[in-house]
Amino acid sequence: MPPYFNDACDGTHDPQLRSWVGDASGHADFPIQNLPLGVFRPRGAEPQAGIAIGDHILSIPALLDAGLLEGDALTAGRAAAQGPTLNPLLELGAPCRQALRAAVSRLLAEGSPQRPNLLHLAADCELLLPAHVGDYTDFYAGIHHALNVGRLFRPDNPLLPNYKWVPIGYHGRSSSLRPSGAPVRRPHGQRKLPDEPVPTFGPARHLDFELELGVWIGPGNRLGEPIAIDAAEGSIAGYGLLNDWSARDLQSWEYQPLGPFLAKSFQTTVSPWIITPEALAPFRQPQLPRSTEDPQPLPYLLSDSDQRSGALNVALEVFLLTDAMRQAGLAPQRITASHAESLYWTPAQLVTHHASNGCNLCAGDLLGTGTISSADPTGYGSLLEITRSGRQPLRLASGEERRFLEDGDEVILRARASRVGFVSIGFGACRAVVTPAYNEGGNACHA
Numbered sequence: 545m546p547p548y549f550n551d552a553c554d555g556t557h558d559p560q561l562r563s564w565v566g567d568a569s570g571h572a573d574f575p576i577q578n579l580p581l582g583v584f585r586p587r588g589a590e591p592q593a594g595i596a597i598g599d600h601i602l603s604i605p606a607l608l609d610a611g612l613l614e615g616d617a618l619t620a621g622r623a624a625a626q627g628p629t630l631n632p633l634l635e636l637g638a639p640c641r642q643a644l645r646a647a648v649s650r651l652l653a654e655g656s657p658q659r660p661n662l663l664h665l666a667a668d669c670e671l672l673l674p675a676h677v678g679d680y681t682d683f684y685a686g687i688h689h690a691l692n693v694g695r696l697f698r699p700d701n702p703l704l705p706n707y708k709w710v711p712i713g714y715h716g717r718s719s720s721l722r723p724s725g726a727p728v729r730r731p732h733g734q735r736k737l738p739d740e741p742v743p744t745f746g747p748a749r750h751l752d753f754e755l756e757l758g759v760w761i762g763p764g765n766r767l768g769e770p771i772a773i774d775a776a777e778g779s780i781a782g783y784g785l786l787n788d789w790s791a792r793d794l795q796s797w798e799y800q801p802l803g804p805f806l807a808k809s810f811q812t813t814v815s816p817w818i819i820t821p822e823a824l825a826p827f828r829q830p831q832l833p834r835s836t837e838d839p840q841p842l843p844y845l846l847s848d849s850d851q852r853s854g855a856l857n858v859a860l861e862v863f864l865l866t867d868a869m870r871q872a873g874l875a876p877q878r879i880t881a882s883h884a885e886s887l888y889w890t891p892a893q894l895v896t897h898h899a900s901n902g903c904n905l906c907a908g909d910l911l912g913t914g915t916i917s918s919a920d921p922t923g924y925g926s927l928l929e930i931t932r933s934g935r936q937p938l939r940l941a942s943g944e945e946r947r948f949l950e951d952g953d954e955v956i957l958r959a960r961a962s963r964v965g966f967v968s969i970g971f972g973a974c975r976a977v978v979t980p981a982y983n984e985g986g987n988a989c990h991a
């Protein structure tokens with residue numbers, strides 16, 4: 545067993561551990577070794593904090609009412625039950641979060657008294673955003689994505705000279721973050737393709753997805769006070785999936801000189817479960833070594849322990865389900881298989897860089913990693929890359945073709961952490977259906 549995760553693994557990761565919640569054993573996403581945090585609304589009830597277990601959700605307020613928590617776990621449970629968002633829990637940081645995990649693991653373990661009255665069937669609940677997101681920042685840390693996109697626009701000089709020195713990012717829009725399941729409406733905007741003489745205004749014709757990980761901020765920093773690289777893990781409350789919907793025809797026209805704006809701010813879809821750093825402890829891995837020609841990170845971004853165990857062994861997938869496939873009863877088709885190892889910067893480096901100028905990060909803030917493409921074309925994290933900006937259509941098993949997304953298309957992101965000797969955990973789906981642009985009926989033509 546590699547030394548870098550010995551300390552962080554405990555009885556909650558024991559592969560022999562099983563839950564009295566029968567559907568948790570062998571569950572693809574939520575076995576008892578995961579225990580992700582979220583906010584759900586049971587039918588006809590108020591939103592409340594919960595923990596996913598198999599096909600069920602454990603209610604944290606119900607745990608409190610039953611008097612089943614004590615010490616730091618009680619502190620965590622009370623923070624989670626304060627309101628319809630997890631911000632107070634995220635702000636508490638690792639010790640209370642770990643205590644809650646340990647307590648819930650014991651309560652749900654086989655051999656503990658069965659308490660089905662604390663559970664809700666997930667299928668009967670609505671899943672909400674887990675936190676109020678004050679600020680959302682999207683990075684560009686997927687190096688193969690940056691290379692692919694750069695090659696499309698600058699064949700001779702795909703990576704700009706700053707890329708390997710400074711984590712590139714932009715401030716996104718938090719008001720249009722939506723949880724998995726909420727449909728995404730095709731945006732209108734100014735569109736101008738290179739061969740068009742002037743822009744026109746209308747529904748986006750080149751709507752795309754971006755496969756990203758989300759990083760949830762826990763305890764933040766005070767304005768003016770940076771977060772040291774070795775303290776950055778302490779500011780991360782967990783991880784999720786993020787689809788940074790992008791209207792490429794709007795983006796290519798508007799992005800210079802200040803970067804993404806309306807091409808991305810119309811909506812961003814987030815998976816509803818926060819996968820905690822504790823759940824991911826067995827699935828850390830070394831950051832891939834940089835090529836000898838690449839610069840070393842500047843000292844404020846460089847830490848031995850972060851380089852040794854700051855990356856995540858998380859496999860990522862994208863599935864597409866078109867209207868025609870849905871009508872024909874076909875399953876979603878996997879169009880991408882990627883991996884988080886393609887991130888050129890670790891999550892800790894993103895956090896440290898973000899706060900390095902004294903910018904204050906707050907509990908519930910959300911960072912996107914940037915699109916995660918693998919070097920291999922089967923692992924491209926956007927249609928822009930898969931279809932070479934629409935030049936090489938993607939042929940689907942249904943006989944259809946896609947250059948970009950059509951109305952009725954559903955994009956489903958999935959992620960999975962695994963390691964020999966441990967029980968794999970999943971992130972749950974991050975999915976949404978594209979619906980027609982405002983004021984258009986049915987599957988109107990977008991041209």
Ligand code: MN
Pocket residue numbers: 682683754756788912914915
């Ligand atoms: Mn993005």
